Amino acid sequence: MTSVAIKGSRYRIKPEEADKFGPFNRTFLAEGDSWMDASAWNQGSLPEYLAREFNNQGRTNLIVNIATSGHTLTRIVDMMNNDLVWWLDQQPSDGILFSAGGNDFIDAAKDPLPGQGLLHDLRGKPMPSTGYECVRQDALKALVDYLNKNFEAIYQAIRRSRKNAATPMYLNCYDTPVARDAPAFRNFSGPWLYAAYNKNGIHPSLWEHLTAGLFADIKKTIEAWAVGRSGVHVVATTGLLDKADPASNRDSGDWINEIHPNKSGWRKQVPAWLKVLPA
Numbered sequence: 001m002t003s004v005a006i007k008g009s010r011y012r013i014k015p016e017e018a019d020k021f022g023p024f025n026r027t028f029l030a031e032g033d034s035w036m037d038a039s040a041w042n043q044g045s046l047p048e049y050l051a052r053e054f055n056n057q058g059r060t061n062l063i064v065n066i067a068t069s070g071h072t073l074t075r076i077v078d079m080m081n082n083d084l085v086w087w088l089d090q091q092p093s094d095g096i097l098f099s100a101g102g103n104d105f106i107d108a109a110k111d112p113l114p115g116q117g118l119l120h121d122l123r124g125k126p127m128p129s130t131g132y133e134c135v136r137q138d139a140l141k142a143l144v145d146y147l148n149k150n151f152e153a154i155y156q157a158i159r160r161s162r163k164n165a166a167t168p169m170y171l172n173c174y175d176t177p178v179a180r181d182a183p184a185f186r187n188f189s190g191p192w193l194y195a196a197y198n199k200n201g202i203h204p205s206l207w208e209h210l211t212a213g214l215f216a217d218i219k220k221t222i223e224a225w226a227v228g229r230s231g232v233h234v235v236a237t238t239g240l241l242d243k244a245d246p247a248s249n250r251d252s253g254d255w256i257n258e259i260h261p262n263k264s265g266w267r268k269q270v271p272a273w274l275k276v277l278p279a
């Protein structure tokens with residue numbers, strides 16, 4: 001017997017590939033973005049490293065991973081009926097590992113025209129005294145309100161499910177990256193913060209403070225999702241990883257690219273999850 005992390009798409013058509021390692025003591029469902037799916041083309045994310053540590057501890061658990069890299073919370077809700085809800089009705093789980101919200105913040109900073117998203121357009125304008133002053137507070141409030149409504153839709157779908165109405169959720173809070181020109185795939189995926197800051201004319205001297213402020217906002221938003229909702233637990237994932245070199249455009253510190261942990265980073269994240277997941 002051994003612990004297994006398997007993609008949901010694979011488990012749907014070839015369940016025997018995982019089940020042959022059972023019976024399993026615990027079954028978890030992982031949903032969300034790249035912090036659950038894959039942090040690089042050749043490297044998995046949290047479920048893979050959790051399964052490895054379960055094996056090190058002699059535990060026999062199954063993680064069915066239905067996360068998709070790049071997904072926003074909004075996208076997860078849009079696809080919920082054909083994906084998450086289907087899985088909720090298949091079998092009871094001992095926990096739902098959930099990572100979402102980070103991409104929504106990043107997209108709100110990166111995708112709109114300068115000054116029309118989460119960040120002020122500072123091209124040709126005096127620089128503020130602190131990086132966090134680059135954030136448009138009205139846009140931030142609108143984004144958080146929108147994310148709160150989307151999380152509530154996810155939460156209610158779980159609580160209405162036939163087999164997982166009482167299943168606990170465990171929320172990823174990410175960790176704070178360093179804005180740098182370190183994409184996952186050049187000209188295809190990333191960089192993210194680096195692109196957003198340059199697009200809005202924000203001087204590099206402000207980037208560290210701005211990034212810290214944005215990821216503090218992400219953490220605050222996610223922590224609030226647990227307030228007043230039964231069975232929702234926040235995982236203390238922040239402040240665990242060594243920072244990357246801002247000048248590096250590749251694997252550096254505990255980060256394989258600008259916003260995703262590398263192997264050493266995931267090994268540092270795993271203990272935070274083990275503290276809250278059922279034994």
